[in-house]
């Protein structure tokens with residue numbers, strides 16, 4: 001007989017891990033990683049695994065989101081209420097729903113000046129994909145069909161679909177799956193800590209010279225847009241020099257090139273403001289959002305754009321682009337309830353407070369031999385591991401941050417996230433000071449056992 005009963009209902013943690021290995025393909029899965037950490041419950045900045053371990057979630061659901069923390073009844077109620085009122089109706093063509101309209105209005109109120117309209121999507125990759133298509137469509141409709149090139153940056157992360165995945169600056173995501181999206185040019189990442197790699201002079205001068213060189217080589221009339229995260233997140237949590245974005249903006253404007261701010265991570269308080277781009281003189285033409293928009297309670301993203309762009313892309317034959325779940329009423333209701341909590345609980349300001357707690361509690365990490373840099377931007381932290389403080393050579397052998405993050409979880413019940421040679425923390429903005437200190441102490445304790453060979457010595 002074929003049993004349709006789920007064996008998971010009574011499965012032990014070990015059995016669940018076995019079922020996972022057998023049946024579930026994970027995003028960004030690597031077969032050499034055999035561990036399975038099965039998370040079954042969450043509250044605030046705490047999660048529980050199937051084995052009953054209580055863990056500090058210093059990663060915001062593992063993916064830089066969960067702004068309002070896990071287990072918020074308000075969001076469950078908003079979803080239940082909306083599902084029982086109207087679970088779905090299409091947003092295609094002339095149709096709309098009241099929650100999507102309310103969310104569009106709310107985002108208009110929150111977004112930087114000059115950003116007026118929103119196209120709703122199902123997540124970050126969809127939003128970036130929509131931005132790339134909109135940039136090309138915009139120029140094409142205005143009589144410049146050759147403007148197809150997209151400028152992006154090595155180590156920028158923009159998603160996993162073909163357009164967003166090609167704009168992403170991690171080569172392993174483009175290997176073996178080509179041909180990838182044509183006409184994408186990668187510029188250098190903005191890594192002020194590694195200022196030596198820019199020739200020894202001013203970092204912004206070097207990056208602007210590189211940008212101008214690329215524009216000259218490709219031809220301004222062939223370039224649609226540049227995309228960049230205001231603060232590079234997956235690329236190591238790097239804050240650009242204060243003059244970087246204003247000068248990039250000036251060069252792009254002079255050449256008729258649009259600027260897309262990818263705020264999928266930085267939006268909604270992650271770095272201490274509603275929109276990080278608004279604090280850096282970026283003045284983008286379009287902004288992509290996701291993650292913190294719903295705190296991850298339900299998938300939703302969006303592409304915010306100026307009136308000028310919206311009018312062009314929806315003109316003439318129209319905007320033949322969109323997703324079944326665009327403006328999903330349940331997702332919109334959850335997003336609205338999430339924005340309410342962020343506002344009422346002052347979580348944008350709290351992000352900076354969380355950052356201050358990290359700064360003070362992580363201060364001793366700077367003295368450790370393998371710690372090159374500790375970067376804290378709002379409630380977002382990157383600890384860069386190096387072979388030597390003098391050379392700043394990234395410690396990639398073995399994939400050291402993974403070993404550190406594994407030890408922090410196994411030995412201290414704290415979850416931090418590894419990115420190559422950078423340990424990342426991006427907790428729910430409601431995280432308590434005690435949990436921040438525990439995270440810092442656990443990480444420092446493990447890092448104090450990290451040798452120059454990249455191995456964590458046993459306790």
Ligand code: PLP
Pocket residue numbers: 123124125126128157158159160229233234262263264265290291
């Ligand atoms: N843009 C940035 C800056 C991201 O960090 C991510 C995901 O981490 C994305 C886009 C893609 O978002 P999603 O995974 O929701 O498709």
